[in-house]
Amino acid sequence: MFRVGIPTLIDKDTTLRVKIHDACGLTCTFCHDEGTPVAVDNRERQPGQFRAAGPSGRMSIYAETNGATFLPASVPADDEFAHALTALGEALELTQVHLTGGEPTLHPAVAGLTKIAARAGYQVAMTSNGERGERVIPDCADAGLHRVNFSIFGTTAAELAEVQHARYRNPVLAQWKIDALKRSIKACETHGVKASANIVVPDHTHAPRVHRLLDEYSPQLTVRLLNSLGRGADSIQAIERILADRGAVAEAHYITAGVSGARTAYRLPDQRRVYFKQIRPVRLPTTCVGCRFNNGTDCEEGFYGVRLYYDQTGTFQVGVCIQRMDLCLPLSKFLTSPLRTEILTLRNAEYNRLAARLAG
């Protein structure tokens, strides 16, 4: 867990991921859609009948197996959202909100939601494919947006087209999306919003994608290389080889106590920072015990933190696992549930254990 020869830094997870919107203009074949079924494709279905794929071409890979009980709706930019953030923030000692989707830049009030979260005392970040960032990032920056993590699904039109639904495997459309992504990154630079690029590296055949990203995009763009959980050692070795080929030097290792995230920071010869992000096998001590996915292969994300959803009945729902959406609780129930205590206990116990190990 700790890396030899570089400092290890430990902090506590204080992030809330909020799914603000379900719509997206891409149809990536591997999308987990934050665990909810694609709303537009499942309107006529009841829980238990949700489908992973539908007429829109979009995908929600766990929707047929995760026991989802609701369809997602767009979070309203109103007092109800502010109250939900405040209540959950106090209950779980949270400091960061991470806006997700679908594609959050397509939410018509994304800047308003950003402002509400910032006023509630959160540092606000967003995960985006860059589709509409050029138009909304200036207002989001004014509202307090701190950082955008851009998901890079292809650095060329052919690469991006290849991971889209067959009906949308169109290089012209893909090039349009890549150009929009580049303009969104530029908008971040112009408006003082930090930008990073997340890119999954399944094996070494994907190395050219990473090299193109590093060569063609601004050095101000922090790059985060993610291993593919399904590809095991091939993926990890590919990332290590890419880093070695670029002359990357490891500088620090970061562990977030209470969730599965960990990352190692590297510095490239041109001073750009690159992170290698990996999943640790963290589980909720009680909730995960009897889970059917709790083995070495089926639990793909581990306990990744808390997610907030808004359902089509107008209820905020709190989730703890995208593979087990049946564990979601309405916000009012979550606040007094043992699950809340379990999350806090795990976070503090892990922090203390890691800190003691580091000190010893």
Ligand code: SF4
């Ligand atoms: S994080 Fe826990 S609940 Fe989710 S799949 Fe893994 S073991 Fe199951």
